[in-house]
Amino acid sequence: MCFACSPRNPIGLHLQFSLEDGVCRTTFTAGEVHQGWNGCMHGGLIATLLDEVMAQWLWLQGIAGMTAEMTTRFSRPVPVGVPLEVTARQTGGRGRLFELAAEIALPDGQVPVHARAKFLKV
Numbered sequence: 001m002c003f004a005c006s007p008r009n010p011i012g013l014h015l016q017f018s019l020e021d022g023v024c025r026t027t028f029t030a031g032e033v034h035q036g037w038n039g040c041m042h043g044g045l046i047a048t049l050l051d052e053v054m055a056q057w058l059w060l061q062g063i064a065g066m067t068a069e070m071t072t073r074f075s076r077p078v079p080v081g082v083p084l085e086v087t088a089r090q091t092g093g094r095g096r097l098f099e100l101a102a103e104i105a106l107p108d109g110q111v112p113v114h115a116r117a118k119f120l121k122v
């Protein structure tokens, strides 16, 4: 029962994903229960959104992959209560290794956080 995407997980994020033109996409609005600092989304949960959208870039193409490495740049706080657009795309890779990048965009287009990761097909 995936914490990020299972509709049956009672404490999960219930994310839904689409893949179009090489971009995997989901949306999420953090609530007070997802805060770290007051008014700001918890960084670990931000990383979860980014990790999951990259994993789903693979999964929606029939590839089961596990995160082998991930770097996250937190440039600005992510506010709670606003709809976030979370996207991922491939940046490289060879063989079993897939290199992906993901970002979170605010409604005004600002990108407060982005990530890069390496996934290995399992």
Ligand SMILES: CCCCCCCCCCCC(=O)SCCNC(=O)CCNC(=O)[C@H](O)C(C)(C)COP(=O)(O)OP(=O)(O)OC[C@H]1O[C@@H](n2cnc3c(N)ncnc32)[C@H](O)[C@@H]1OP(=O)(O)O
Binding pocket: 002, 005, 051, 052, 055, 056, 059, 065, 066, 067, 068, 069, 097, 118, 120, 122
């Ligand atoms: C129903 C809905 C479901 C929906 C599905 C969605 C699921 C969402 C899950 C979200 C994603 C996650 O969080 S996954 C959970 C977090 N991640 C993990 O727990 C992964 C833990 N790590 C592992 O289990 C393992 O290390 C693996 C599977 C990643 C790799 O192990 P392995 O398969 O044995 O491969 P290994 O021999 O180590 O490496 C193979 C080759 O890749 C290279 N390699 C390994 N790591 C790296 C790296 N970071 N950067 C460069 N290269 C690397 C090695 O040097 C080697 O090169 P060469 O010698 O071949 O040249």
